[in-house]
Amino acid sequence: METGRIDGTTRLFTIIGDPIHGVRTPTLFNEMFGRKNVNAVMVAHHVLAADLETCWNGLKTMRNLDGIVITMPHKTPMTGLVDSLGINARVAGAINAARRKSDGTWEGDMFDGVGCVDGLRRQGHEPAGRREFLMGAGGAGSAVAGALAQAGVKRLIVQDIDARRAARLADRIRAVYPGLDIDSGTIGDGPFDIAINATPQGMRDGDPLPFDPSPLPASTLVVDVIIKPEVTPLLVLAERTGHRIQPGGHMHRGQAVAAAKFFGFDLES
Amino acid sequence: METGRIDGTTRLFTIIGDPIHGVRTPTLFNEMFGRKNVNAVMVAHHVLAADLETCWNGLKTMRNLDGIVITMPHKTPMTGLVDSLGINARVAGAINAARRKSDGTWEGDMFDGVGCVDGLRRQGHEPAGRREFLMGAGGAGSAVAGALAQAGVKRLIVQDIDARRAARLADRIRAVYPGLDIDSGTIGDGPFDIAINATPQGMRDGDPLPFDPSPLPASTLVVDVIIKPEVTPLLVLAERTGHRIQPGGHMHRGQAVAAAKFFGFDLES
Numbered sequence: 001m002e003t004g005r006i007d008g009t010t011r012l013f014t015i016i017g018d019p020i021h022g023v024r025t026p027t028l029f030n031e032m033f034g035r036k037n038v039n040a041v042m043v044a045h046h047v048l049a050a051d052l053e054t055c056w057n058g059l060k061t062m063r064n065l066d067g068i069v070i071t072m073p074h075k076t077p078m079t080g081l082v083d084s085l086g087i088n089a090r091v092a093g094a095i096n097a098a099r100r101k102s103d104g105t106w107e108g109d110m111f112d113g114v115g116c117v118d119g120l121r122r123q124g125h126e127p128a129g130r131r132e133f134l135m136g137a138g139g140a141g142s143a144v145a146g147a148l149a150q151a152g153v154k155r156l157i158v159q160d161i162d163a164r165r166a167a168r169l170a171d172r173i174r175a176v177y178p179g180l181d182i183d184s185g186t187i188g189d190g191p192f193d194i195a196i197n198a199t200p201q202g203m204r205d206g207d208p209l210p211f212d213p214s215p216l217p218a219s220t221l222v223v224d225v226i227i228k229p230e231v232t233p234l235l236v237l238a239e240r241t242g243h244r245i246q247p248g249g250h251m252h253r254g255q256a257v258a259a260a261k262f263f264g265f266d267l268e269s
Numbered sequence: 270m271e272t273g274r275i276d277g278t279t280r281l282f283t284i285i286g287d288p289i290h291g292v293r294t295p296t297l298f299n300e301m302f303g304r305k306n307v308n309a310v311m312v313a314h315h316v317l318a319a320d321l322e323t324c325w326n327g328l329k330t331m332r333n334l335d336g337i338v339i340t341m342p343h344k345t346p347m348t349g350l351v352d353s354l355g356i357n358a359r360v361a362g363a364i365n366a367a368r369r370k371s372d373g374t375w376e377g378d379m380f381d382g383v384g385c386v387d388g389l390r391r392q393g394h395e396p397a398g399r400r401e402f403l404m405g406a407g408g409a410g411s412a413v414a415g416a417l418a419q420a421g422v423k424r425l426i427v428q429d430i431d432a433r434r435a436a437r438l439a440d441r442i443r444a445v446y447p448g449l450d451i452d453s454g455t456i457g458d459g460p461f462d463i464a465i466n467a468t469p470q471g472m473r474d475g476d477p478l479p480f481d482p483s484p485l486p487a488s489t490l491v492v493d494v495i496i497k498p499e500v501t502p503l504l505v506l507a508e509r510t511g512h513r514i515q516p517g518g519h520m521h522r523g524q525a526v527a528a529a530k531f532f533g534f535d536l537e538s
Contacts, residue, residue: 001272003299008284008292008313015277020333023277030272043312044277044333051330058327061320064289064313 001034006041012064013042013263016055017071020046025069028256032267040066049073056081060106067099067263075110075139082108091146091176094139097259111258112140112251113147116225118258119250120194125221127194128152133187135159135210136198137169140225144198145169149177157185157192159211161199187211196223202232213238224248270303275310281333282311282532285324286340289315294338297525301536309335318342325350329375336368336532344379344408351377360415360445363408366528380527381409381520382416385494387527388519389463394490396463397421402456404428404479405467406438409494413467414438418446426454426461428480430468456480465492471501482507493517 015025029042047055052074059065070078075094079085082098086109089095095108120127132153134145137160148156156173160166166184173182187195201210203226213222213234222238227248235245260267284294298311316324321343328334339347344363348354351367355378358364364377389396401422403414406429417425425442429435435453442451456464470479472495482491482503491507496517504514529536 003270003272003275003303003310004296006272006295006299006310006312008286008289008295008315010295010313012312012314017277020277026275026277026279027273030275034272041272041275041310041312043275043281043310044279045281046277046332047330048332055327055330058324058330061316061324061327063315063317 001037001039003041005039009039010064011038011040011066012062013040013067013069014059014065015042015044015069015071016047016052016059016074017044018046018048018073020044020071023071025256028267029260029265032260032265036265036269038265042069047074049077052077053081065100067097069259070096070098070108078108082106085109087176088113088143088146088150091149091172092139092143093172094143096143096255097262099263109262110143110146111255111262113143113145114150114258115253115255116144116196116223116251117147117151118254119246120223122254123246123250125194125246129154130193131155131191133157133159133190133192133195134198135187135196137162137166137184138199141198142169142172144196144225145173145182146176149173149180149182154181156180156182157187157189158182159184159186187216190220191217192220194221194223196225197232197234198225200226202226202234203228207233209234209237213243214241216241216243218242221246225251227252270306270308272310274308278308279333280307280309280335281331282309282336282338283314283328283334284311284338284340285314285316285321285328285343287315287317287342289313289340292340294525297536298529298534301529301534305534305538307534311338316343318346321346322350334369336366338528339365339367339377347377351375354378356445357382357412357415357419360418360441361408361412362441363412365412365524366531368532378531379412379415380524380531382412382414383419383527384522384524385413385465385492385520386416386420387523388515389492391523392515392519394463394515398423399462400424400460402426402428402459402461402464403467404456404465406431406435406453407468410467411438411441413465413494414442414451415445418442418449418451423450425449425451426456426458427451428453428455456485459489460486461489463490463492465494466501466503467494469495471495471503472497476502478503478506482512483510485510485512487511490515494520496521
């Protein structure tokens, strides 16, 4: 819709982060609000880490604010500021969205991993019942692991440069999904149907590969969560060695779709 | 512009108040931003009086927020929250706009009265050098009195149902404009070129008239600051007794123009 239609009856959404200039989430949401003729708008607020709690206390006073999207560096500290957490947030220890419930309290949840699973499904790669390898047990890795567990993977092996961090993630997930075959390990513990990079390795020129895809069977799908570059060196090599690949853009779109659903909207209709 | 163009580089403005559903200020600003192709948007935040300070602390953390418009009931308490006050704010004891200065501090000022003076000028009624009567020494009256003083009126008589409040306003204005012929008094202390109602009398059916315009010379312009109804009973009677009149809408438009100028924009080009 035209910004000139914004008035005192317009419902508000925001995304907070630092830096904020690169975010495209408001565009996705606002185009959807326009298509559906919903009197709502999403803006982006540039908020530094040191200001998060003060900002959040202020945001909560805004009675016509219905939801916020959270990006770096606020995803982990926001878990301590909302009133309740969804299951994926509890596993990931981070949130990327919060909504105001009808009782006035705020519920946070994490859709980064859900976006990854959604991206896999859109490309025809149902993760349920498959054997998966995940490199990285940090924020993104934790979110992806939680969503894969929720999706019903058959087996999940998590590796991290910090082996204890991988073991702790496996423990956290096992506590929530007691029946799941999950453990820390290495890419040598295959075979795997899907191998996912959830580390930042590949964002900068000269980064080492997060893992070597060459020895994987040709049937293994190689997935990266990195958005820029669109096709990382890992994916370039995986493609060269005969693997199907999936770049991070699919996950990014899936995150926005899942967060919109959390707010009560279908981003794609 | 289309809301779909809002992204992380969009500069932000907001209006805060309670209630907020009736405000039209975002529409005026956003149409102007669109015309000028400025990547900025104004939204409206519904904020209760008890939440003002918490909200303001939060708003200040938003690095891409450049200015806020303030409406009821926050105009007076906001004077204690900004870092510095313009001259009209000091006279009125209230602000209706605040902007972030280049040093990061926030400056507040009051444009309600400036809007009234601007509205008079647009209709060809220059207040400078004229004799004016003002009914009401509350928030709106104080703002109008300050702007009339700044505009260079020849004489200003202020009346209020609380005579001491009128006297205190005259004292405040005299302290800032020592040469001005200003005093508390009554509508009987004329003749006046312009007579202005700045009380809420006339907003509701059955309100008493703020003053009786009948005895005023036919040359006296009768002005009301009330926006709804557009033509108040005072103005109906004034017109019937042969006076030119000016409804509150002119002042309202002038307020937005003046606040936009304070933020660095020309609302009318």
